[in-house]
Amino acid sequence: MTCEFLKGMFDTLLDRGRHLGQGAGLLSDGHRSQTVSIDKIEAQCRALLSGKGEASGRVMAQDIGAAYDTLDDRNKAVFFAMLASAFGAERTAIDSAWRRFEAADTSETRLALLDALEPPRQELFRRLNRAPGGTKRLVDMRADFNDAHRHDAALAEVEHDLAHLLQSWFNTGFLVLRSIDWSTPASVLERLIAYESVHQIKDWGDLRRRLSPADRLVYAFFHPALGDDPLIFVEVALTNDISSSIQSLLTDDRVEIAPEDATTAMFYSINNCQRGLRGISFGNFLIKQVVSELRRDLPNLKTFSTLSPVPRFRKWLASGDTTEKPFSKRQRDAVALLDAQEWSKPALENDKLRPAMFALARRYFLEEKSPQGLPIDPVARFHLGNGATLERFCWLGDTSTNGLTQSAGLMVNYLYDLKSLEANHEAFVGNQIVATSAAIRRIAE
Amino acid sequence: MTCEFLKGMFDTLLDRGRHLGQGAGLLSDGHRSQTVSIDKIEAQCRALLSGKGEASGRVMAQDIGAAYDTLDDRNKAVFFAMLASAFGAERTAIDSAWRRFEAADTSETRLALLDALEPPRQELFRRLNRAPGGTKRLVDMRADFNDAHRHDAALAEVEHDLAHLLQSWFNTGFLVLRSIDWSTPASVLERLIAYESVHQIKDWGDLRRRLSPADRLVYAFFHPALGDDPLIFVEVALTNDISSSIQSLLTDDRVEIAPEDATTAMFYSINNCQRGLRGISFGNFLIKQVVSELRRDLPNLKTFSTLSPVPRFRKWLASGDTTEKPFSKRQRDAVALLDAQEWSKPALENDKLRPAMFALARRYFLEEKSPQGLPIDPVARFHLGNGATLERFCWLGDTSTNGLTQSAGLMVNYLYDLKSLEANHEAFVGNQIVATSAAIRRIAE
Amino acid sequence: MTCEFLKGMFDTLLDRGRHLGQGAGLLSDGHRSQTVSIDKIEAQCRALLSGKGEASGRVMAQDIGAAYDTLDDRNKAVFFAMLASAFGAERTAIDSAWRRFEAADTSETRLALLDALEPPRQELFRRLNRAPGGTKRLVDMRADFNDAHRHDAALAEVEHDLAHLLQSWFNTGFLVLRSIDWSTPASVLERLIAYESVHQIKDWGDLRRRLSPADRLVYAFFHPALGDDPLIFVEVALTNDISSSIQSLLTDDRVEIAPEDATTAMFYSINNCQRGLRGISFGNFLIKQVVSELRRDLPNLKTFSTLSPVPRFRKWLASGDTTEKPFSKRQRDAVALLDAQEWSKPALENDKLRPAMFALARRYFLEEKSPQGLPIDPVARFHLGNGATLERFCWLGDTSTNGLTQSAGLMVNYLYDLKSLEANHEAFVGNQIVATSAAIRRIAE
Amino acid sequence: MTCEFLKGMFDTLLDRGRHLGQGAGLLSDGHRSQTVSIDKIEAQCRALLSGKGEASGRVMAQDIGAAYDTLDDRNKAVFFAMLASAFGAERTAIDSAWRRFEAADTSETRLALLDALEPPRQELFRRLNRAPGGTKRLVDMRADFNDAHRHDAALAEVEHDLAHLLQSWFNTGFLVLRSIDWSTPASVLERLIAYESVHQIKDWGDLRRRLSPADRLVYAFFHPALGDDPLIFVEVALTNDISSSIQSLLTDDRVEIAPEDATTAMFYSINNCQRGLRGISFGNFLIKQVVSELRRDLPNLKTFSTLSPVPRFRKWLASGDTTEKPFSKRQRDAVALLDAQEWSKPALENDKLRPAMFALARRYFLEEKSPQGLPIDPVARFHLGNGATLERFCWLGDTSTNGLTQSAGLMVNYLYDLKSLEANHEAFVGNQIVATSAAIRRIAE
Secondary structure, three states: OHHHHHHHHHHHHHHHHHHHOOOOOOOOOOOOOOOOOHHHHHHHHHHHHHOOOHHHHHHHHHHHHHHHHHOOHHHHHHHHHHHHHHOOOOHHHHHHHHHHHHHOOOHHHHHHHHHHHOOHHHHHHHHHOOOOOHHHHHHHHHHHHHHHHOOOHHHHHHHHHHHHHHHHHOOHHHOEEEEEOOOOEHHHHHHHHHHOOOOOOOOHHHHHHHHOOOOEEEEEEEOHHHOOOOOEEEEEEEEOOOOOOHHHHHOOOOOOOOHHHOOEEEEEEEEEOOHHHOOOOOHHHHHHHHHHHHHHHOOOOOEEEEOEEOOOHHHHHHHHHHOOOOOOHHHHHHHHHHHHOOOOHHHHOOOOHHHHHHHHHHHHHHOOEOOOOOEOOHHHHHHHHOOOEEEEEEOOOOOOHHHHHHHOOOEEEEEOOOOOHHHHHHHHHHHOOOOEOHHHHHOOO | OHHHHHHHHHHHHHHHHHHHOOOOOOOOOOOOOOOOOHHHHHHHHHHHHHOOOHHHHHHHHHHHHHHHHOOOHHHHHHHHHHHHHHOOOOHHHHHHHHHHHHHOOOHHHHHHHHHHHOOHHHHHHHHHOOOOOHHHHHHHHHHHHHHHHOOOHHHHHHHHHHHHHHHHHOOHHHOEEEEEOOOOEHHHHHHHHHHOOOOOOOOHHHHHHHHOOOOEEEEEEEOHHHOOOOOEEEEEEEEOOOOOOHHHHHOOOOOOOOHHHOOEEEEEEEEEOOHHHOOOOOHHHHHHHHHHHHHHHOOOOOEEEEOEEOOOHHHHHHHHHHOOOOOOHHHHHHHHHHHHOOOOHHHHOOOOHHHHHHHHHHHHHHOOEOOOOOEOOHHHHHHHHOOOEEEEEEOOOOOOHHHHHHHOOOEEEEEOOOOOHHHHHHHHHHHOOOOEOHHHHOOOO | OHHHHHHHHHHHHHHHHHHHOOOOOOOOOOOOOOOOOHHHHHHHHHHHHHOOOHHHHHHHHHHHHHHHHHOOHHHHHHHHHHHHHHOOOOHHHHHHHHHHHHHOOOHHHHHHHHHHHOOHHHHHHHHHOOOOOHHHHHHHHHHHHHHHHOOOHHHHHHHHHHHHHHHHHOOHHHOEEEEEOOOOEHHHHHHHHHHOOOOOOOOHHHHHHHHOOOOEEEEEEEOHHHOOOOOEEEEEEEEOOOOOOHHHHHOOOOOOOOHHHOOEEEEEEEEEOOHHHOOOOOHHHHHHHHHHHHHHHOOOOOEEEEOEEOOOHHHHHHHHHHOOOOOOHHHHHHHHHHHHOOOOHHHHOOOOHHHHHHHHHHHHHHOOEOOOOOEOOHHHHHHHHOOOEEEEEEOOOOOOHHHHHHHOOOEEEEEOOOOOHHHHHHHHHHHOOOOEOHHHHHOOO | OHHHHHHHHHHHHHHHHHHHOOOOOOOOOOOOOOOOOHHHHHHHHHHHHHOOOHHHHHHHHHHHHHHHHOOOHHHHHHHHHHHHHHOOOOHHHHHHHHHHHHHOOOHHHHHHHHHHHOOHHHHHHHHHOOOOOHHHHHHHHHHHHHHHHOOOHHHHHHHHHHHHHHHHHOOHHHOEEEEEOOOOEHHHHHHHHHHOOOOOOOOHHHHHHHHOOOOEEEEEEEOHHHOOOOOEEEEEEEEOOOOOOHHHHHOOOOOOOOHHHOOEEEEEEEEEOOHHHOOOOOHHHHHHHHHHHHHHHOOOOOEEEEOEEOOOHHHHHHHHHHOOOOOOHHHHHHHHHHHHOOOOHHHHOOOOHHHHHHHHHHHHHHOOEOOOOOEOOHHHHHHHHOOOEEEEEEOOOOOOHHHHHHHOOOEEEEEOOOOOHHHHHHHHHHHOOOOEOHHHHHOOO
16 A cells, blocks of 8 residues: 555656646747757756756756757757767866876775766756656657767767666666556557567557457566656567467467466567667566566466567578678578578478578577677577577568568577576676577587 | 556555565575675675676675675674775776876777776666665665764765765656645654654654644655655645744644635745765755645745744854854843743743844854855755745744754744745855845844 | 545455456356356345355355356346246235235334335345446346337336436446546547447547547546446537537647637537446536536636537438428428438538528427427437527538438537526426527527 | 556545535525524425436535534434425325225336335435535434434334435445555544444554554455445454464564464454444455455465454343343352452452353353344354354453453454355354354353
8 A cells, every 4th residue: 555655656756747848948939949059058058057046957957858859850969069079077177186196096086086087968967857757858869869879989978978877767676567458558558559669569459469368468667757658568478388480479360368377478579668778778677577477476387488580580691601601502502492482471381491491590590609709699699698598490480571571480489497597697698608409409500 | 547557657666675575695594683794795796796697686686785784883884894995996997098098088088987987886886776675775875874984084985976876866857746644654654753853743643733734734755766765855834924933833722724725835844854865955856846836736825934943053152152253242141141041931031032132143144154155054054045035033933842952942934935036046156145034134233 | 645545445346356256156067158047047046135145145146147147138038037027026015014004104114015015126136236246237237128128018127126226326426527538548448439429439549539639538437336437428629619510620630729728618429338327317417527627627618518419300300291280381492402412511511501401400409399398309308408508500510421311410509508507407397498599599480 | 457547536536525615505604603494404405306406416415414514413303303204205195106006016006106105315315425425424314313313213214214225335246345554544544543442442553563563454344435434344363373362462562473374364353433334234244355365365374263352241240140041050159259359360360260251151152042042142143143153262361451341351262164154154044053163062061
């Protein structure tokens, strides 16, 4: 019941945002559609930072945010450049702090040096966060930034400061896991439709099929400051064996099973929702939390596995010959055989293709390595890094147009075996060892 | 209704803490009452930081937290010393980063220098926060630290890192204002009884008198990560004039008025609740938020004022003669007259005392200055810094034993006049000018 | 915050239904799809009524309900006949109670007579209500009954007893008004789509247009025992004048206005949701409650009006000649002119049609009377009975196929003028006087 | 999550009551403290019933309720007499309905007769229920009635009609079970303090001891229309054996056990809260619901028992000799021995007393019978009627002044053995057989 008390707290949190409206400063002349000049925004940022006018700090922060929203891409670039140049740490202050530190390395001189090095920009971001909806705006600002300036070395400090703050604020200790179902507010559900990018949700009927049956579950992470806008979500199917086909999971024409009879939880789609939180990883934590919830609620569940895409597989196949270690004759033949087929499910049901493809998949996952000695497949790196095992290749696991085009229909099961997670994780992180099932190891090269 | 969805989110947030239990590492041998050695804790901290064993990061964080809780004061001191020595920034790394920075001041070398200077301790704290209840433990850890080591220069960096993180996490953008009343959970209400230190709440009946009548309100700030444990709260009385006596506000024997008939909101007690958040100020923001809520809900309210204590007044009176500028004859006579009285209300109702006391109060508030040129009274600095006006002295405003002993019964009204808040604030912060009512200015020296 | 406590109460209410499952009696042999014999059900009903086995009363009630659900229409008829014959009041007991009452009319003999006359069936229904979901089942049972047996005199007592109980349980004092918007759970929203029968909601996009814009509102009545299944809902558009066209209200291509700028609230669709509550009217109360909420939240609203259909208008036109008082030449000409048009909007935009139609509408609403002397239009009777005024005819107010086919495109505004509601209501109920605007009165016959 | 939606519903339910205020009719002249004349109230009741002025039915109902609240006991008596005389069924209508029924016993004539017999008073009560807070007022009205007029034959019909409605509205199908703990709103908790009459709750500290430890639970039934005002509650202690002493359960000086380790749930206090619901029994249902919740949440619980008072035991002892079958010599000696003791715990710890008392208790519970052949002890009738077993006598089970004075310190365990509940219940109700443990049966007479 304490919890019920909290409910009210968060009503307030959101409502505040709604009621406060728009502030009255920069945009008060009614020309809201007109871009505010970057000079004016800079001046306002300085005022906000100065602490003068602290009395109206929230309104100021709100005005700056609203002004930012009016900027087009070109002006956003100017804004970011302004942040980089005008709110960095002062060189003279750094030098002077360094001299004191060099003379005597004490707590005091260290802190003073750290202080001199921290750009005022960080404090500026913290103050922008005081505006209603401020956190969401900073997240979106980082998305804007990364869209356009991710590789711009001159702006690297802006990205660093934003990322640093968001990393701290989106500490997993602050996240809230929620199960999502058909009684969830429509405003949340429509976000799932928008955010799902692995296996597209076509319409509300499709969504309902993924949430409403007792053997279909969705879990998401939320953060208090983003309200009902999720950070990441995972779709789960309760089954009686490890599924090898996404179409058979998603079809409407199947027999629903009672959750308490299921032995297996299939994680078949994981989606990050906030582009502005790129690089701040929640997926590992999400899967573990969901496994923990499921085990508590459904003690019959024994097996936890994914059914995962291999999105860059065909691209790799196409580029295969050009790699350092050329494809073997057998592998070249397989690719040729594959390319000779029409890219339709029936055509691919050619008995010779399966073994050829599996051999190629084996090479793709186990032999091709990134400069760090890790698998080149990003999905594989994610699950293996979590301690999962590369369990099984699923030929024609995804026969959607997308699935055939990107991965020749191949999908993969990564097994989350609770007893070996920790050891797998350490072997992978420490020694780049990929935990692999006997079945996959047995595939002929 | 979105909000109702959020409610569930936070149920989850709290429940998680409850269900997860204690972890199974350091204390798993059952000797929970036994202190864990600092060496073991240090090793566990290194493991947590290393990211190895990330799979069980939360459990590790929980174990370290639980181990910390078993430490006595002496061992806590050892723990903090360990944090200071073992998790600081490496001097060689700093020097090397400096050399690269000196050679070429680029984004990259700046970030690398900043990185070298940031102590691993900060990341350690962030990871400790992942444990259920982690935030509250870090707050309490800082309270422990400040109780014992606040002025210990050797540990200043530990304090800096904790303060830095908490400052960022307790950004006002994340706070939630809640009105507290008689239908609030008892578990929250009993905290108010415990945290109230200005005008003690004697028992549940006394508490009820401050919350339940329609003209008595309490507001508090909460933070999602601390659940139902408040950060700060303020008690408000709705009245028809600016009150000059705390006893008449708190008495049970008074006529309740309808909130919509009230013209004045009296803020008569403000309490910080978390010693571990010392120096991270919410009071300014709280008062402004409450004023904003009250104006929206009760448009008839025209006047916002405090009835505030002067806790160090008698101490100042006693030390008066020893200050640089000695008391005048008149002032010395006043103090003597005061000291000659018995410290009971009737005795103090001596007609000569009032003007003498007011003259002394005038000097105390307007002439005595801190090295920064600000008033020496901390309560005055807080309200004047918010832009309030020093409005009125209230002779025998607090006739409780406490009130008579500490402040000779004197209380003060600080007026929150919305039209002049901003200007007052800037004049005070920029030029140490104290906004003072004509009535107080007219008091003879 | 008291309210937050209640929240938990109702969680429990619903959850209970979910967890309890199905009971273990009549259907425990696993042949759930097999119809339970009416004889067995009757025996179970007798046991439930006898109070023997009270310990398992809920389970029994649940079993009977589950057994009822397996019945097909034919067996339901047998079930209702069984209720009529086996659970009525005993004639001999009535006669004997009457003799005692006739001998001495005292409180005691009156109560005894009343008691003898109350069929055991009523208590049976009350006990069936104890099952989880029992109330909803009784509501649906009445819907089944009315579908098939509404005019069956032999079963009139069954209907009377069900209606009597539901009338008592769905007392307006127990109803809860809720505003519904885009953050309402999808499970509630999909019911609106299903229940809307006046102006069909085509899909989720259409639904969103009626809920999500700030100037489009939906309110519904709920009853605690039916959970999230609404009883009735009304759709409201906030506008700047009294709308005369449903298409312009429902179009996506319109300018949204700020709610606080609106002067007018248009009630454009009212839908009863539970067929089993037929004849238990909530509409009157709903409109008044919504008007009261709207006035409190949006003090600028001055005008409250409906835009209502005239669903039987063309049927009346077609049958017009056969009524007692034949159509005048002018009226016959109008009908002929109308029939000569193609039933498409452009064709109907014939200047001569409007005045002819208005004259016919005037006769339809003001001259044609039911045996009780009231208008023959049921929608008119509802709003006029509430005290509304017949304000305006809207030619081509509904140009959907449905609108043209049923009502020749005619719609009507009923004005809810708060000052005259009460007087209008009394004049209508007491003297069959229809409050009519001057504009309509002026229409030439 | 559906449930979260419901939460809002009930916020609305309560809030409505709060905001609507007082109506504007009968009391609008400001003389609220003045009694409204019964004649005026009667006129208002007639208007409410007439349906005229339906538009303002809620306000009318509210006015009548408010007027009722101003009545003193004498005027309430007049009010009830008015209800009895002015709103009963009309004799002429009854006679005429009877004649039609006698002529032809059809559904129609039966319903017409039933209709003629139902007093308009019932419909009046239903309409009074439409006022905000109407249900609570009707409950309290029945409490007032029963306090003063319970045995007044002339008013029996008023009581019958109120009881009939409340019985229907407080159908167990509408009740909501809630667990109450230290995070429950203070406004609910203070009601528990007020309503507890078996083992008085001394203050908030005492309350906390009964709610807050993990092995002390409280459950209550609520009804949506009464909001946070409970109907009945039960206090439960989780233990490792069947407790025989209330003092050892309530003491602060005990070792708390983990709920999952407990084997036994002791129901040690059951309290009805609403005097106006006297005779509408929830206790049976409450205990069964709580047992069902506890078994689901704590599968280790094997034993469910009460520790119950014997409030009239000493009165019976005192009157023992005067009963039909006189006390035996042995029994008289026991009473004499008992009376010779001082009524303090130490004095009662006389070895000879125990067997003597047990023999008397055996007679009291097993031999003394009411005219219906049931035990004379009301608490025994309640638990035995629920199917519990008379398990054990607890000598000096309650050594409070109250316990010694009323029951010579005797308490009783009634065992709720799930396997035999149903059979026990039927044997008790059908054949007045008291399920008794072997131990009690073995007690020498």
